[in-house]
Every structure is written in structure tokens, then in C-alpha cells.
Amino acid sequence: MALSWALAALSLLPLLDAQSPVCVSLTATPITNATLEQISGKWFYIASAFREPEFNQSSRTIHSAYFYFALNHTDDTMLLTEYLTIGNRCIYNSSYLKVQRKNGTVSKDESGKEVFADLLLTKDPKIFMLGFSLKDEQNKGLSFYADKPEVTEEQMRVFHEAIRCIGMQKSEISYTDAKKDLCGPLEKEHKEGRPEEKEGDTALG
Template sequence: MALYTVLVVLSLLPLLEAQNPEQANITIGEPITNETLSWLSDKWFFIGAAFRKLEYSQAIQTMQTEFFYLTTDLINDTIELRESLTISDQCVYNSTHLGFQRENGTFSKYEGGVETFADLIVLKKHGAIMLAFDLKDEKKRGLSLYAKKPDITPELREVFQKAVKDVGMDESEIIFVDWKKDKCGQQEKTQLELEKETKKDP
């Protein structure tokens, strides 16, 4: 059962096809430039999400925290994703590759022989991004928020809440992460300290 839960949670980043609904005021479909890709190559913290699809919403509640590193490959137009998730007070690691489509500003991923997509929404001013999921389907739509710091400003929180309402969802559907529950950050810090000490040894 635990393995199934992990697989469900890891299937959240597999990105669902998204389209721009008329009621949305958020800007999607912006081309992805090399400058944007360089900016994306960083450590990101999952802040929160609103998912209509029940199994995704339940999986988000199961997942306590998530942070990940993106490393872009401009030659092959791929992004390496290395993520660390806290689930049931345990740290789970995963790595995969995402594709991106420069012209229409989407991320993509192959899973089970199917390529799925999500629109990238860049919020450089806030050091954040959003991913828009299947917005034209009332039963499947979703919006997720990621930032370069786990502690977000009230302004960014309001931006995300407004965006959720703009795509036809309610603020009550948002699930925010409690970073006090993170178990991976300390493990990563300890590992980095060990590596530094190892390099010092003759």
C-alpha cells in the first residue's frame, strides 16, 4: 500500500494536458527562452496546489513536503528533475526527465507510453512558477505553485489564491504544504556536510 501511495504522489508531477480557459486571467502559452531555462535551473519548493481530480488531491494530502532540483539541457531540450518528498515522515527520492516545448510554453513527460503536458507560468518577480493542469476540464483542472524559498510572501500567496479563482476553482480547494514537516532537508544538509568533510581528508 505504501508503494502505491508513493507512486500516486510521484504521478502528480507527470503533467496533465492544459488549455487556456476564457475565464482565466493568468498568462499561459508564453514561449520558453534560454534565459527562462537558466533561471529554472535551481532548487524549487512545492508550496501548494488545488486539484479537482480526487486521487491527486488525496495524494497531495498524503505528501507532507516536496523539493526538487531542475537541471536544463539546452541541446536536447530536456530537464532533469531530482526530487525529495516527505511521505509518512520518511524521505523518498526520485529522478526523471521532463521535456519542454519552447514555442507554446509547456512542460511534458512520458509515462506509460503517453506524453502528457502542463502549461508553465513564470512569476520571476516572486521567484516562483505555477503549472496549469487541464484547465478546460471542470472535473480535472488544477493549479500548482512552486517557489525558490519555502517561506512565501503574503503577496505571492494572494497571487496564487487569485489565480485559483481565475481558473474557476475555489480557495477552499487549495492545499498548502507545512514545511515544518519536512524530513528531507536535514538529511540533505547532513549529506552535504559529510561530502565536504570527505573532500577535506587527504
């Protein structure tokens, strides 16, 4: 009887997961103008977990990162300007993301290949996530962003719950550290000079 009870309890776990508010939010929904307004501005890259080898390796080299989304409603694109601290360098890059409103996804050209991500909003407008190939066991991934360089315990709990929902482990997560940021001077220079945005990157070391 004990074994049958345990098996019955285990069989209910997927149902419990499905009812979790966080798990439910891991489904992309159509993107509206309000959605785009919500994610415009400055965001900090907090953490991620990737099984796709290239993404996994790349994410683990980033010590600190933040970026800006600037919207263009007329052609459904977003200008992405990134400030990445990798090793002892600040790397600046700008590119464009395409917005697929109906599918709830955004995409970016990576080395000639268009990479898609589900835009995953939560009840907290100060955080959001991007989901990558969530149904692909070998290549799934989830990245976590916040409007401040440090998040609350509750906000981090939302991400950890999401990681559990997609069948990944907390041990697979790599975290950033805002204290290691080296891009402050460059960002300040850009704000003061307001240079014309161009695609490419700049490395300072």
C-alpha cells in the first residue's frame, strides 16, 4: 500500500507543476504594445541555465552584463545595446531583435542563424525571462533579467521555480556578479556623447 500511495503521489506531480503560477507563465503569450513598453529601457542579466553547448559556454564567460531595449513600433524591432564584462574587458555591442507578436517570441541573428526565444513575463513587472527551445531536452535554456543589478529572494525564487518547471536543475545555473562590472565608464561616455548607434562591438581592456 505504501508503494502504491507513493506512486500515486508521484503521478500527481506533473499536475501540481501545471497548476503552479510560475509554470503557467512559462508559456509565451502574444506580445502587445503594453508588453513592449514594459520591457523597454535598461535591464540587468542576472542568471541563466543552458544545455545548448555554445550558449552554455558563452554564458559562463560573462561576469556581469546589462543592456537597453529601444523600441520601434512601426516595424516591430528593438534596438539592443549591450554592455558585457567578460574577463577583464568591457564589450559593447548593438544589434536588432525582431518581434513576433503573435507567437510571443523575439529573435536575433547569431552568426547567420536566426535564434528565437519565448518572451516570458511574470506577475512582477521588474523581472522577465527568455526561454529557449524549452521542449528540447538537449538544447533547452532559460535566462533571467531584472531592472536592478541585484534581485530579491522572492524574485530569485521565481527563477528557481521556473528552472524546476522546465526540468532543469539549480546546479545548471550560472550567475552574474554586478560587482565585477567594468562597463560603467563606457556607458557614462556614451550617455554624455550620445554616439550614433552602430552594429559591432568595442572591447576595452
